[in-house]
Amino acid sequence: MSKRILVIGAGFAGMWSALAAARLLDQVGRTDVEIALVAPAPELHVRPRLYEQNPAGMKAPLQEIFKTVGVRFVQGVVERIDVEGRQVHVQGVGAGSSDQILGYDRLVLAAGSRLFRPQIPGLDTHAFNVDQIADAAKLEAHIAALAQRPASAARNTVVVAGGGFTGIETAAEMPARLREVFGEGADVRVIVVERNSDIGPDLGAGPRPVITQALGELGVTWKLGSGVAAVDAQGVTLESGERIDAATVIWTAGARASALTAQIPAERDSFGRLHVDSHLRVKGVDTVYATGDVAYAAVDDAGNFAMMSCQHAMNLGRSAGHNVAADLLGQAQIPYSQPKYVTCLDLGPWGAVYTEGWDRQVKLTGAEAKALKTKINTEWIYPPSANRAEALASADPLRIVVA
Numbered sequence: 001m002s003k004r005i006l007v008i009g010a011g012f013a014g015m016w017s018a019l020a021a022a023r024l025l026d027q028v029g030r031t032d033v034e035i036a037l038v039a040p041a042p043e044l045h046v047r048p049r050l051y052e053q054n055p056a057g058m059k060a061p062l063q064e065i066f067k068t069v070g071v072r073f074v075q076g077v078v079e080r081i082d083v084e085g086r087q088v089h090v091q092g093v094g095a096g097s098s099d100q101i102l103g104y105d106r107l108v109l110a111a112g113s114r115l116f117r118p119q120i121p122g123l124d125t126h127a128f129n130v131d132q133i134a135d136a137a138k139l140e141a142h143i144a145a146l147a148q149r150p151a152s153a154a155r156n157t158v159v160v161a162g163g164g165f166t167g168i169e170t171a172a173e174m175p176a177r178l179r180e181v182f183g184e185g186a187d188v189r190v191i192v193v194e195r196n197s198d199i200g201p202d203l204g205a206g207p208r209p210v211i212t213q214a215l216g217e218l219g220v221t222w223k224l225g226s227g228v229a230a231v232d233a234q235g236v237t238l239e240s241g242e243r244i245d246a247a248t249v250i251w252t253a254g255a256r257a258s259a260l261t262a263q264i265p266a267e268r269d270s271f272g273r274l275h276v277d278s279h280l281r282v283k284g285v286d287t288v289y290a291t292g293d294v295a296y297a298a299v300d301d302a303g304n305f306a307m308m309s310c311q312h313a314m315n316l317g318r319s320a321g322h323n324v325a326a327d328l329l330g331q332a333q334i335p336y337s338q339p340k341y342v343t344c345l346d347l348g349p350w351g352a353v354y355t356e357g358w359d360r361q362v363k364l365t366g367a368e369a370k371a372l373k374t375k376i377n378t379e380w381i382y383p384p385s386a387n388r389a390e391a392l393a394s395a396d397p398l399r400i401v402v403a
Helices: 012-028 063-069 133-148 165-182 208-218 259-263 310-329 366-380 388-394
Strands: 003-008 033-039 043-045 059-061 071-075 077-082 087-091 100-103 106-109 113-115 157-161 189-194 220-224 228-232 235-238 243-245 248-251 255-257 288-290 342-346 352-356 361-365
Touching: 003 012, 003 100, 003 310, 012 033, 012 063, 012 071, 012 106, 012 310, 012 388, 033 310, 059 063, 063 071, 063 388, 077 259, 106 310, 133 165, 133 248, 157 165, 157 235, 157 243, 165 189, 165 208, 165 220, 165 342, 208 220, 208 352, 228 248, 288 310, 342 366, 352 366, 361 366
Parallel strands: 003 033, 003 106, 033 071, 106 288, 157 189, 157 248, 189 220
Antiparallel strands: 043 059, 077 087, 087 100, 113 255, 228 235, 235 243, 342 352, 352 361
């Protein structure tokens, strides 16, 4: 009787999990195990690029790759996970689809993360974001439509709520985007609001001088030490009581793991990520593996844990896919390890900053770093071609890609 590995999610971690599991099955010559992947569409959404222009185009097709390596794609959304019964309830999406129940022998949860939206008055109604393709496309359409409004300081003002990685990358793009709409000589304002005392609080002191120089030269300003208290159609009110009139407010402050993690009876961290062992098996749940943004996984022996980023999701996926298949087949598992950590932060027309190590030592800045960021965003993070040998080889869990 055939067995089934079921992967939930077609993001970086889910895609690479499926390919890595297929790689091991191919290596040992097993044809009695089905790999099925459930997602709303057979495509990889390139979320790290959604702050850029044309977000609707930031996706890559996966159906041909899946067919080539023998992964069955199931179109739908997982509504419920029954760990005890080893099955998931899938809600069909698209024309002619229907709900179904899929059993599994091993489950890989790679359902990703979503933007964290606290209970701030007006946030859901009036703020934009770049979390998903549809969200980013809505923002792009909004910015284009601003040209039809009467000229005013508020029309020409963008407030970016959150001065972390996504907030900085988004803010750095905005001055040029606004001038494309209003004209090269337009007086535009882009203001980053960060409740911490430093911009880029999670990025540390290393790259901060480069970040502040770049934003300053781009004309981006920032307000620190006070978060957003309320959002309305005319702007934001800060916790300090200060008012900023703005036609555009972009929320970028943080992410949380998929709500599906709450259906796994196991420990989770403050972001909702499931605690996993070195093989990415959920601790205390033998048949479930977690990977990507839903996994709280150690990357080394020095106390560092994976970030919610494609840098870690890609290798977490390769490791989870290999190990879930190895577990089912009685093959050797390979502990997940990713000790090298880098960041490459896009700073819009100014360039970028590239750092290495968890202490983020600056190695490249400006145009040189921008060339690396462009290569990462347009080549390294995309799926392999629909060539079986190439796709399987690229899914090797020991093939570490640091960015």
